[in-house]
Amino acid sequence: TQLLEQSPQFLSIQEGENLTVYCNSSSVFSSLQWYRQEPGEGPVLLVTVVTGGEVKKLKRLTFQFGDARKDSSLHITAAQPGDTGLYLCAGSYAGNNRKLIWGLGTSLAVNP
Amino acid sequence: NAGVTQTPKFQVLKTGQSMTLQCAQDMNHEYMSWYRQDPGMGLRLIHYSVGAGITDQGEVPNGYNVSRSTTEDFPLRLLSAAPSQTSVYFCASRFKASSYNEQFFGPGTRLTVL
Numbered sequence: 001t002q003l004l005e006q007s008p009q010f011l012s013i014q015e016g017e018n019l020t021v022y023c024n025s026s027s028v029f030s031s032l033q034w035y036r037q038e039p040g041e042g043p044v045l046l047v048t049v050v051t052g053g054e055v056k057k058l059k060r061l062t063f064q065f066g067d068a069r070k071d072s073s074l075h076i077t078a079a080q081p082g083d084t085g086l087y088l089c090a091g092s093y094a095g096n097n098r099k100l101i102w103g104l105g106t107s108l109a110v111n112p
Numbered sequence: 113n114a115g116v117t118q119t120p121k122f123q124v125l126k127t128g129q130s131m132t133l134q135c136a137q138d139m140n141h142e143y144m145s146w147y148r149q150d151p152g153m154g155l156r157l158i159h160y161s162v163g164a165g166i167t168d169q170g171e172v173p174n175g176y177n178v179s180r181s182t183t184e185d186f187p188l189r190l191l192s193a194a195p196s197q198t199s200v201y202f203c204a205s206r207f208k209a210s211s212y213n214e215q216f217f218g219p220g221t222r223l224t225v226l
Contacts, residue, residue, distance in 0.1 A: 031212055042116075042202050042217025043155075050212070088155070092211035098143075098162075100211045104154040 003027055004091055004103035012109040016078050021106040023072045023089035029101075030094040032072050034063055037086040037105070046074075079110045113138050118203050118218035125193040125225045133188040133221050135203030141216075143209045144186040145170070146178065148199040149220075155202070161186055162209045193225045 005024045013019055023032065031050045035043035047056050049065035049072060056063045060083075062075040076083055086107050090100040119134045137144065145160035147170075157170030161180040175197060177189040186205075190197060201221045206213040 033211075033215075040220070042204070042220055043215075044217070045214045048212065048214070090155075090211075097211055098160075098209045099157075100215070102155045104152070 003101050004089055006087075006089060006103035006106050008106060009104070010107050010109075012111065013079055015081060015110055015112050017110075018075070018077050019079060019108070020073055020075045021087055021108070023074075023091075023103055025070050025091065025101075027091075027093065028069050029091035030069070030097060032065055032069075032089060032091040033100070034072070034074055035088040035090065037088060039085070043086075043088055076108075079108075081110045081112050084108060084110050115139065116203055116205055116216050116218035118201075118221050120221060121219065122222050123224070125190075125223065127194060127225060129193050131190050131193065133190070133201055133203075133223075135186045135188065135218060136184050137186075137203075137205040137216070138184065139205065139207070139216065140183060141205035141207050142183070143207070143213075144180065144203065144205045146176070146186070146188045147202045147204060148172065148197075149202060150199050158188065158201075190223075193223075195225045197223065198225045199223060 007022045033048045034046045037043040047063045052067045052069045054065045060077045086105045088105045089103045116137045146158040147155045159178040161167045203218040206215045
């Protein structure tokens, strides 16, 4: 059962454009992580959010955790070719903080 | 620190063959895990370990064995390879079992079973 839905599944944009990708669930998460995976490599953690409404910034990337802790978004400003990759969200429940539930990811291509 | 290392990078097996995928980490992490990543299926947990001598099954454990004799090493054994096990396999570790901790992934092993 897929409990974390990511959208869009694929995104191809030009360098300099802005974009937002989403991670949604009907369940409440105690924390949510965003990873980026480049071709031929393993995922790398970008951020962890734990508080409803929390906003974190990492250079041109802005992450937000929904107030109800059921959804999250990742906004990239002025995308660069180096932002190309698969963006994955993963959440954990309060009742089982060992287990990560993974989304299928958003595949982003930023064209020069 | 080398982080999480995996060998081999690529492997081709015939149906019925067995092999071991190696994973090691030098960060003194308690928690280690194995995932497989398939198109349309995402990352699925195969087995995990919360410390040396302790292992447990994940979502898709059938056809795989693990052991954790040391903190550093967590090999994954394919007992009798099947085409359905064609996948990219990732080993991951984190400091403690709690998923609040950052998870570090290895570079992956790309396995093809003919």
